[in-house]
Amino acid sequence: MLNLNMDQLHIFIRACEMGSFSAVARELGRAQSSVSHQIQNLELDLGLVLFDREGKYPRPTAAALALLPLARQSLGQLHRFQQAADSYERGEESSLNILFEELVMPDRLNDMLASFGNRFPHTQLQLSSTSGEDAVARVARGEANFAFVTSRDSYPNALDFTNLGQQRVLSLACPEHPLAQQNQSSLGEAARHRQIVTASDAHRHRWQLSAQMWSCDSLLQALDLACKGIGWVNAPYELARPFLKSGRLIELNLTNALNTWCLGVDLLCANQIPRGSAGQWFAREARRLYGNYYSPPIEITDRN
Known part of the structure; x- marks a missing residue:
């Protein structure tokens, strides 16, 4: 040998x-x-x-x-x-497992991950989108290091959490959609058109407006369906950005509470997993990232 x-x-x-x-x-x-x-x-x-x-x-x-x-x-x-x-x-983790709900995917998350890759080239990242319920359970069991989820009233004792701010959720449709042809549309008018909903069963009541509904597990697939004129959809800016930039989708100007839907965002971590230098940096930058790029909380009012 x-x-x-x-x-x-x-x-x-x-x-x-x-x-x-x-x-x-x-x-x-x-x-x-x-x-x-x-x-x-x-x-x-x-x-x-x-x-x-x-x-x-x-x-x-x-x-x-x-x-x-x-x-x-x-x-x-x-x-x-x-x-x-x-x-x-030196204490850098060999890998980090990060989960996120698509509806609260952080703006500029990939920019932050690019900085992470430059700073910690030997830490492997595993990134997965999943439901909020699954993310909470997996972090609580120690199967993931971090998760970005919709804010909840309580979490299991095995979790630590930090409220990061608010994420505004846009209402979108293709330029040819009847709702997009109007300068403004009412909530009632939006309800008369098919809606593509990606929320889990537990939170669907918050998002479903129209009786004509298609349910979709993937938000990217839902956005693509909206591009084809199938219906209108709600999505965060980060995922909608390339569709808006290309003109395949436009933001609807709805005249009441629907266009000010927003979600509180929490960062979860497992308190039983020791945090090394890479994890400490990630948690700190996640807080800074939301503070720099997320809109302040929007007061939701019913104008009808």
């Missing part, structure tokens, strides 16, 4: 690139005999001649040149292995 190490691979790579054992020794601040010894040991381990030593300078053999890109790749993997191990030793 080979007993390769990072130092040996580095010396081999630099010897191929520089064409001189003495130049590699000067670069590394070592004696030339030390560099030569490392190359000889590698040749013995591999059972190959890696350098032709007939001339003034050692020349990589055909086998060495074929192995060179693999050596570079292996050295890079060893560096990443060491960096990851160092990160975990």
